[in-house]
Amino acid sequence: MQVKVLGAAGEVGRSAFVVESEGSRVLLDYGVQMHREPLFPAHVRPKDLDALVLSHAHLDHVGGAPLLYLSAGPTCYGTPVTRYLTELLLHDFLHISGPVLPFDSDAVRNFSKSYSPVGYEEEVRIGGIKMLLYDAGHIPGSAITLLENGSSVAYTGDMNTSKTQLLDGAKLPSLDVDVIITESTYSYSDHPDRNEEEKRFVEAARSVVDNGGVFLVPSFAVGRAQEIACILYAHGFKGKVYMDGMALKTNQILLENGEYVRDVDYLSKALSRVEYVTEWGTRQRAVRDPSVIISPAGMLVGGASVFYNSHVAKDPRSAIAIVSFQVPGTPGARLLERHEVKLDGKRYSRVRADVQRFDFSSHLGKTELFNFFRHKVKGSPKVIVVHGEKEYSEGFAETLRKEIGLDASVPKVGEEIEV
Numbered sequence: 001m002q003v004k005v006l007g008a009a010g011e012v013g014r015s016a017f018v019v020e021s022e023g024s025r026v027l028l029d030y031g032v033q034m035h036r037e038p039l040f041p042a043h044v045r046p047k048d049l050d051a052l053v054l055s056h057a058h059l060d061h062v063g064g065a066p067l068l069y070l071s072a073g074p075t076c077y078g079t080p081v082t083r084y085l086t087e088l089l090l091h092d093f094l095h096i097s098g099p100v101l102p103f104d105s106d107a108v109r110n111f112s113k114s115y116s117p118v119g120y121e122e123e124v125r126i127g128g129i130k131m132l133l134y135d136a137g138h139i140p141g142s143a144i145t146l147l148e149n150g151s152s153v154a155y156t157g158d159m160n161t162s163k164t165q166l167l168d169g170a171k172l173p174s175l176d177v178d179v180i181i182t183e184s185t186y187s188y189s190d191h192p193d194r195n196e197e198e199k200r201f202v203e204a205a206r207s208v209v210d211n212g213g214v215f216l217v218p219s220f221a222v223g224r225a226q227e228i229a230c231i232l233y234a235h236g237f238k239g240k241v242y243m244d245g246m247a248l249k250t251n252q253i254l255l256e257n258g259e260y261v262r263d264v265d266y267l268s269k270a271l272s273r274v275e276y277v278t279e280w281g282t283r284q285r286a287v288r289d290p291s292v293i294i295s296p297a298g299m300l301v302g303g304a305s306v307f308y309n310s311h312v313a314k315d316p317r318s319a320i321a322i323v324s325f326q327v328p329g330t331p332g333a334r335l336l337e338r339h340e341v342k343l344d345g346k347r348y349s350r351v352r353a354d355v356q357r358f359d360f361s362s363h364l365g366k367t368e369l370f371n372f373f374r375h376k377v378k379g380s381p382k383v384i385v386v387h388g389e390k391e392y393s394e395g396f397a398e399t400l401r402k403e404i405g406l407d408a409s410v411p412k413v414g415e416e417i418e419v
């Protein structure tokens with residue numbers, strides 16, 4: 001068996017790895033890195049592939065997939081809900097970045113036609129390779145992929161072992177494999193206590209709304225927006241809550257695929273407390289109404305949160321709550337660092353609203369990641385550390401080498417690892 005690294009080497013973004021065994025080739029993810037222009041993984045010829053397997057519906061894992069379907073492409077495997085969420089993301093990606101993308105909606109359509117849904121722990125044969133997906137606990141439908149053909153490879157995708165409001169956390173038997181391709185997004189720090197962070201968030205929302213302000217929560221449409229609605233519901237927030245944008249279509253997909261969330265009735269109850277914003281009249285009303293507004297985009301690139309920002313930013317009674325990682329260089333990162341946003345889409349101005357940060361990560365933190373290797377991993381697999389900033393990935397690989405004696409390293413793009 002051989003693993004070839006096409007992306008996510010010393011960076012968070014554009015995940016893509018080819019696993020080859022006795023003439024069968026499987027591509028694991030084909031993502032995008034969101035810089036000023038989207039960056040894609042190293043090239044791979046679709047006709048050389050027997051299958052594409054998607055770990056989950058985030059653009060840094062699926063954003064490049066249509067490039068494989070400019071004409072007929074390989075069969076794509078992933079959970080059913082990953083298909084619907086990926087289609088939603090890809091159409092939105094085309095809508096926002098269409099002119100600079102090297103594919104169009106025909107490629108997305110070809111991708112959909114090639115998709116073959118697979119449930120968790122359901123065995124699939126790809127040539128000589130046996131493939132299994134396990135629940136990764138990261139977002140609905142997210143999967144850890146296991147490939148076996150004499151030798152074996154496990155790919156974590158993005159993973160969370162802790163329970164959240166929306167998900168139960170990863171469900172994985174002990175791993176006894178030859179190679180593990182592991183994410184390392186937060187291998188440098190631990191997350192705060194989840195319940196305390198949820199309480200702090202709901203208290204902050206209450207205080208802003210009681211003072212007549214708007215508590216704006218820019219959130220990723222897939223997963224995070226629903227998690228925020230559940231947190232408000234779980235901690236008895238009684239004020240007005242609005243939700244806008246692509247998050248609403250995600251809600252529908254998750255309610256129709258209830259087996260991919262922890263408790264679909266609970267999600268349904270939490271969402272029934274939320275007023276959906278589907279037209280401009282409601283949007284105008286929402287910004288004048290003391291309330292919580294949950295709206296994409298998570299890093300303030302596109303989406304209705306741009307409109308909300310320009311209103312909320314001017315009001316000293318209001319607050320903007322940043323609830324996810326902000327990639328350096330995005331408007332969201334600038335808001336956190338300098339308390340500045342673009343008003344009316346033009347120049348940056350200082351915001352008068354409060355800016356607050358909360359950690360509701362859906363990745364395992366430093367200690368959880370280490371404990372995963374200490375307690376769940378059997379034998380002595382080779383470990384390929386990816387999907388992390390270079391220095392943090394290097395640090396984590398060193399920890400695995402010194403503390404557990406594993407052969408761990410951070411690869412380069414194009415590197416081929418023999419098993």
Ligand SMILES: [Zn+2]
Nearest residue numbers: 056058138158
């Ligand atoms: Zn992800």
